[in-house]
Amino acid sequence: MIKAIVGANWGDEGKGKVTDVFAQQSDIVVRFQGGNNAGHTIINEYGKFALHMLPSGVFNPHITNVIGNGVALNVAGLMKEINQIKERGLNPNLMVSDRAQIVMSYHILFDTLEEARLANKQYGSTKSGIAPFYADKYAKIGFQVCELFDDVWLDEKIDRILAQKNALLIHLYQKEPITKQQILEELHGYRDQIAPYVHDTITFLHKAYHDGKTILLEGQLGALRDPDFGIYPYSTSSHTLAHFGAIGAGLPYPIEEVWAVTKAYSSAVGAGPFVAEIFDDEAHQLRIRGGDAGEYGATTGRPRRMGWFDVVATRFGCQVQGATHVVLTNLDVLSYLDNIPVVIGYDTPNYHQDRFPNITRIQQSKPILTTLPGWKTDISKITDYDLLPLAAKQYVDFIERQIGVKISLVSNGPHREQIMSRTSKL
């Protein structure tokens, strides 16, 4: 059985926590896209972690964690995380696909140089090399993990790649060229570190599926960062949608449950249209209370952009994710408000109020807001959904009706046990 845990918004919805919770009743967790450009925060009995490369099943000894072929593999980042986990006495059971591709140091360099070149037109990249990495993958000049083990193959390929990279470095960015020796040494270093983890994960996952194992697909970022359906070009460079798992994990089977994770308010990192955005003190008050330690990027430490819950964006996010269930996280964060604004429509010239507009239209969209009563009491210690204040339950009911997907779980704190099941009204 395959279940997916994916973001309905711009990322940072709390997927890491939800995956950690679900992992307890699963057998395998697979990362199927993205790289170390976003972090999944997990707080459990081992401590607090921001996982960028490792699947969030690593805290459960019975789980096999898979880095699938669709991932942008940053070997140094992965090794750092493995060591952090080992320091806490855990030994992650990890497999890396022999078809995953490697993020090279020049991908990070090009990401940084390009953002600098774009100056005030930049995309707000985390500079983790993700866009140059995926560009190379589809231009067929990336390195698959399996290629690391064939020096003859590498020798020819490096020449071909360097000719192109050095032309860009010298002529576009006015930088020093890279040498073949540098690249070879880098690849050999990665080969030696990654070797113990490399597997034919496709065969492993197919067998596991047919043996009836429960497989979790752990998405990175959210639907609105998908390069096709999101706010392109302010998107990421890999598909953030559950059904991309068929490709990125190599599991072409129906996903029985797609759990779309959404926060009870909005946040986003980087540039791009964000209709629900609030500013100044209103944003500051929400930011300092959000998440486990305020809304600051797990990868960059940047203050996240803040907004109220966005029905239009979340309904669309659930739609493109093919969501069967929703997890609403961070409900506790809203407890300070007398009244809670919610974006229920977009005022977009000559366009539908209830549809998520394309990139050219969304630039002109203004939020249409309503306000719901707050509950003004700490709800973080409540363990039974029915015991929530009426206004909190009404807030959840309202959002469920608006997005049209059942909200089956409500999270009221960053810790593993702070999650309540709810009987949906849909």
Ligand code: GDP
């Ligand atoms: P992910 O990338 O989707 O896993 O999300 P992040 O880890 O980047 O951001 C989610 C933030 O919300 C983290 O700080 C989590 O610890 C925190 N978090 C998750 N669920 C809850 C919740 O229900 N309440 C609160 N207060 N924080 C939560």
